[in-house]
Amino acid sequence: MKIEIPAIEGGTPVRDTFLSFHQALLGEEEEASVIQTLRSGWLTTGPKTKQFEAEFARYANAEHAVAVNSCTAALHLSLIAAEIGEGDEVITTPMTFCATANVIVQVRATPVFVDVDPVTLNIDVNKIEEKITLKTKAIMPVHYAGCPCEMDAILEIARKHNLLVIEDAAHATETEYHGKKVGSIGDMTAFSFYATKNLTTAEGGMLTTNSKELEERVRIFALHGMSKDAWKRYSPEGYQHYQVLYPGYKYNMADIQASLGLCQLAKIEGFLKVRQKYVAAYDNAFKDMDAIIRIGRIPDIKHAEHLYVIMVKTEMLNASRDMILSCLQKENIGVSVHFQSLHLQPYYRQQFGFSEGAFPVTEYAGERILSLPLYPGLKEQDVDDVIKAVRKVVGYYRQ
Ligand SMILES: Cc1ncc(COP(=O)(O)O)c(C=O)c1O
Numbered sequence: 001m002k003i004e005i006p007a008i009e010g011g012t013p014v015r016d017t018f019l020s021f022h023q024a025l026l027g028e029e030e031e032a033s034v035i036q037t038l039r040s041g042w043l044t045t046g047p048k049t050k051q052f053e054a055e056f057a058r059y060a061n062a063e064h065a066v067a068v069n070s071c072t073a074a075l076h077l078s079l080i081a082a083e084i085g086e087g088d089e090v091i092t093t094p095m096t097f098c099a100t101a102n103v104i105v106q107v108r109a110t111p112v113f114v115d116v117d118p119v120t121l122n123i124d125v126n127k128i129e130e131k132i133t134l135k136t137k138a139i140m141p142v143h144y145a146g147c148p149c150e151m152d153a154i155l156e157i158a159r160k161h162n163l164l165v166i167e168d169a170a171h172a173t174e175t176e177y178h179g180k181k182v183g184s185i186g187d188m189t190a191f192s193f194y195a196t197k198n199l200t201t202a203e204g205g206m207l208t209t210n211s212k213e214l215e216e217r218v219r220i221f222a223l224h225g226m227s228k229d230a231w232k233r234y235s236p237e238g239y240q241h242y243q244v245l246y247p248g249y250k251y252n253m254a255d256i257q258a259s260l261g262l263c264q265l266a267k268i269e270g271f272l273k274v275r276q277k278y279v280a281a282y283d284n285a286f287k288d289m290d291a292i293i294r295i296g297r298i299p300d301i302k303h304a305e306h307l308y309v310i311m312v313k314t315e316m317l318n319a320s321r322d323m324i325l326s327c328l329q330k331e332n333i334g335v336s337v338h339f340q341s342l343h344l345q346p347y348y349r350q351q352f353g354f355s356e357g358a359f360p361v362t363e364y365a366g367e368r369i370l371s372l373p374l375y376p377g378l379k380e381q382d383v384d385d386v387i388k389a390v391r392k393v394v395g396y397y398r399q
Contacts, residue, residue: 004392007330014331014389021334022196025271025377026260033259044254045223052258053206055265060173060183060191062208064215067258068222071170071192071205072099073251075140078166078188078207079107080249081217084137091131092140092168093123094343094354095362100142100168101342105351112136113343115359120144120296121309121369124361125153132157138164143172143182145338146198146304147296151177151185166190173198174272176302183208188218193257198271198306199264201257222251274376275305278383282308282372285387291316291398292390295369307338308374311365312394319397321368327397331389334373341366 005011037048049067057065068074084090088109092100093116101111112131117124121144128139139158141149149167158165165186169175173191175182183189188211193204209215220227225248228240253261286292295309312324319327321337328335341362343354356363372386 003396006327006393006396007332008327009396014392015333015385018332019334019373019378019382019385021336021371021373022375023377024195024200025267025375026200027263029263029266030260033263034256037255037259040255042255044256045252046255048255048258048262049253052253052261052265055262056191056206057208059181059265059268060189060206060208061181062183062189063210064208064212065183066207066215066218066222067253067261068205068207068251069253069257070194070203070251071168071190072103073222073249074190074205074207074218075099075166075168076103076106077218077221077249077251078190078214079103079109079138080221081188081214082138082164082166084109084164087135088137089133089135090138090140090166091123091128091136091163093142093362094341094348094359095121095144095339095365096142096168096342097170097339098342098345099170100140101348104140109137110135110352113354113359115361116144116365118361118365120147120149120298121362121365122147122149123154125150125157128154128157129161132161132163136161136163138166140166140168141186142168142170143175143304145296145309146171146175146306147298148172148175148177148182148301148303151180155185164188170194170197171306172304173306174268174302174304178300184210187211188214193261193264198275198304199261199268201253201261201264204253204257204261220245221248224248224250271376272305274378275374278374278378279305279308281380281383282374282387285391286310289391289394291394295365305374308372309338309369310372310390311368312370314368316399317394317397318399321370324393324397325370327393328370328389331393333386333389336371337369338371339366
């Protein structure tokens with residue numbers, strides 16, 4: 001087989017033009033919906049947000065949904081609503097975006113990391129119980145890339161030790177675990193509608209719960225701790241005063257965002273079908289490559305296919321993961337990393353004394369994983385180009 005020279009070494013790139021790592025797919029429906037909201041005279045939290053909450057709750061099979069301005073806000077509010085604070089511990093993993101652990105620190109609790117499973121990069125349920133202490137208040141599993149965590153085991157541990165389960169479902173809007181929709185499983189679940197997510201409102205998030213009490217607390221804390229939001233205060237029934245019940249936050253979603261979200265929610269399963277087709281193409285193209293491990297391919301679940309993550313076995317290559325990333329960029333393929341080990345970031349090292357060796361599976365993956373483009377706006381030719389570039393670059397550096 002002819003070995004092609006990567007563009008970084010002077011060869012010709014696979015593509016002439018750069019393929020973005022992600023691009024949101026917004027259509028005429030989104031444009032019309034946003035314009036309708038702009039012309040309605042009500043821009044911030046109002047009827048569109050209420051409708052989006054109701055439709056999202058139905059989609060997630062949850063009793064309540066509270067729309068907020070990010071998943072980070074939803075995670076933060078979940079801890080506040082659960083009265084988790086100083087002296088408490090929350091269990092999560094270091095294979096996540098910083099927001100998951102940052103919010104734990106922000107409420108003055110301590111993030112307690114548990115290493116991940118090498119197949120899914122989700123929390124290793126066999127290692128949770130050894131980290132539980134009298135201070136542990138909650139488990140915060142992250143459904144990495146859209147693959148569900150082992151929720152049966154997590155719920156059993158939580159029940160046994162009287163802990164809350166707060167799910168970080170930033171990647172997992174469509175995910176199902178053993179036929180159960182993520183959003184209907186734990187005590188509270190936080191979703192992200194950030195620009196690169198499967199459903200986007202530019203910035204945005206949602207918290208779902210089956211507890212009326214938690215929903216009410218989250219709703220009040222999401223808007224300054226006030227007893228009534230503006231939409232209700234200015235209702236046709238006459239002016240109503242609000243009361244400040246807590247020093248709350250400013251985390252509410254605007255109707256402009258919700259009008260995007262409603263359109264995107266209607267398209268979400270169609271978008272997923274397109275991504276599933278591209279995932280099958282990637283899986284098929286890389287299955288004979290011994291230096292590539294495909295992450296999160298497990299049976300009997302519904303994967304949201306938010307990210308297509310591969311792990312390059314750098315011990316079999318004459319290149320580091322970062323070199324492979326640079327090569328792919330030079331081939332005009334946008335790539336990303338989800339994630340580097342969070343416990344080795346400067347703040348977490350300094351504050352909690354973490355160093356190399358603390359979480360070996362996370363660290364091994366953190367230096368080898370990379371994410372390839374996966375979104376419904378990709379053309380089949382784009383996917384072929386990504387495949388060609390990965391095979392070319394990894395093939396070239398294979399020892
Ligand atoms: C695992 C995870 N959790 C939380 C977040 C935070 O989401 P947001 O940007 O909506 O606050 C992200 C964002 O990418 C994420 O990947």
